Amino acid sequence: xxxxxxxxxxxxxxxxxxxxxxxxxxxxxxxxxxxxxxxxxxxxxxxxxxxxxxxxxxxxxxxxxxxxxxxxxxxxxxxxxxxxxxxxxxxxxxxxxxxxxxxxxxxxxxxxxxxxxxxxxxxxxxxxxxxxxxxxxxxxxxxxxxx
Numbered sequence: 001x002x003x004x005x006x007x008x009x010x011x012x013x014x015x016x017x018x019x020x021x022x023x024x025x026x027x028x029x030x031x032x033x034x035x036x037x038x039x040x041x042x043x044x045x046x047x048x049x050x051x052x053x054x055x056x057x058x059x060x061x062x063x064x065x066x067x068x069x070x071x072x073x074x075x076x077x078x079x080x081x082x083x084x085x086x087x088x089x090x091x092x093x094x095x096x097x098x099x100x101x102x103x104x105x106x107x108x109x110x111x112x113x114x115x116x117x118x119x120x121x122x123x124x125x126x127x128x129x130x131x132x133x134x135x136x137x138x139x140x141x142x143x144x145x146x147x
Contacts, residue, residue, distance in 0.1 A: 014056040021049035029123045033115035039122025043077075046123060047130035054134075067135045074128025081121035084114055 025045035032038025050065055065073065085096045093100025098114035099107050 011056045014052050018049045018053050021045060021052065025049060025123070029119050030116065032119045033112060039119040040126050042119070043123035043126025044130065047127040047134075050127075050131065051134055065131055067132060070128045070131035070135065072128070074125050074132060077121045077124030077126070077128060079121075080124065081118055084117045084121065 022045075025042045027042075028037040028045060029039060029042030032042065088094065088097040088100035091100040091102070096114070096118070098111045101110070103113070104110050
């Protein structure tokens with residue numbers, strides 16, 4: 001699986017398309033609190049952009065998020081989600097009660113900040129898990145076996 005998939009034309013198209021896919025993923029995550037989309041869709045788009053490059057290049061040393069980095073990505077997303085959810089408990093609120101911590105004077109700003117943080121956490125977790133599933137199914141992190 002470490003050989004490039006496709007041709008020079010496909011690799012050039014992937015190099016051109018991947019940054020736009022990653023940028024669109026950031027857009028979907030950042031506007032997920034006020035429009036359709038959000039963390040899950042943005043995480044899937046982010047993973048798809050990285051997998052596009054991974055499949056066309058075939059060389060894991062270039063622009064690679066390997067299994068270890070994908071696990072860190074997934075765990076950091078879960079920790080971000082849990083941290084934002086548990087933060088209000090310190091001020092006597094309930095889980096994911098954005099109004100409990102006295103961060104800003106404006107409750108609307110607190111809700112927006114909390115929702116965007118949750119969306120980013122979900123996007124990181126989803127992207128990491130999709131990359132881990134791909135690596136597990138493709139055998140990307142395993143040494144090549146001789147026939």
